Amino acid sequence: MDRHRIPSLAYYTTRSGTMHYSSNSISFSVNRLIKMEATLSRVARLQRERRKGGSWMGKFSKMADLINSDVFLAFSTYTTIVILKMMLMSPLTGYFRITRKAFQNWEDTWMGKQDPEERKKMLQTNPDVERVRRCHHNDLENIIPFVVIGLLYTLTGPDLSIALLHFRVFVGSRFIHTVSYVMSLPQPSRALSWVVGMITTFSMAYRVLTTALHL
Structure with missing residues (x-):
């Protein structure tokens, strides 16, 4: 069984050509995207508060x-x-x-x-x-x-x-x-x-x- 990776998805290809997606790899990628989005949102909020002088x-x-x-x-x-x-x-x-x-x-x-x-x-x-x-x-x-x-x-x-x-x-x-x-x-x-x-x-x-x- 050969394993191929693309940036956002991992899957396995059998000898018959059938693709089987790795659920663990997909879950890891989704969680990482969620964390990155939360971090970017928090950074943007802090920057807005700093510009407005709203930071306590x-x-x-x-x-x-x-x-x-x-x-x-x-x-x-x-x-x-x-x-x-x-x-x-x-x-x-x-x-x-x-x-x-x-x-x-x-x-x-x-x-x-x-x-x-x-x-x-x-x-x-x-x-x-x-x-x-x-x-x-x-x-x-x-x-x-x-x-x-x-x-x-x-x-x-x-x-x-x-x-x-x-x-x-x-x-x-x-x-x-x-x-x-x-x-x-x-x-x-x-x-x-x-x-x-x-x-x-x-x-x-x-x-x-x-x-x-x-x-």
């Missing part, structure tokens, strides 16, 4: 580059400064409460030497204390949006000089606003500092929206 490894690498960028480091620095400034408003409120002897809770009047009448007088509203409390509340209304929007802003890849301008202007405006509020400086010092901070936050928000939504 590519996204992770890009995110890591953004976090390690100078813009993100600058944002972290100025955000830490302004958050610490906001946190210091709580002890400042406590200081004014103690020095003005103005409390909201009975147990806080323990320094009244157990004299009920004197302790009752401490349960009062003081304008200086309320001024610091309102300043602290204003910080919460403005700094928290700045932190959230600023973080998204850094992920858009802005220019370092422009980003620093946004961060510095906002932090400076909040310090001026606090000094103007606590020290009762005449208007429009406090109002202008608040407006500058709001415009800065809206400017970063506009950059985020135009980058993400292609407005």
Whole structure:
């Protein structure tokens, strides 16, 4: 019995000229073609994802580059400064409460030497204390949006000089606003500092929206 091979099929020819196909050889060839097709399909899919930026490894690498960028480091620095400034408003409120002897809770009047009448007088509203409390509340209304929007802003890849301008202007405006509020400086010092901070936050928000939504 003679054996002849062609590229995709193997068969045997008997002396009488009858061809008998080898089922094992056919099965091997079909399996090999299926594996090759699957490999080519997988390679093509990976290439498409790489071109579109859809590879999760590519996204992770890009995110890591953004976090390690100078813009993100600058944002972290100025955000830490302004958050610490906001946190210091709580002890400042406590200081004014103690020095003005103005409390909201009975147990806080323990320094009244157990004299009920004197302790009752401490349960009062003081304008200086309320001024610091309102300043602290204003910080919460403005700094928290700045932190959230600023973080998204850094992920858009802005220019370092422009980003620093946004961060510095906002932090400076909040310090001026606090000094103007606590020290009762005449208007429009406090109002202008608040407006500058709001415009800065809206400017970063506009950059985020135009980058993400292609407005």
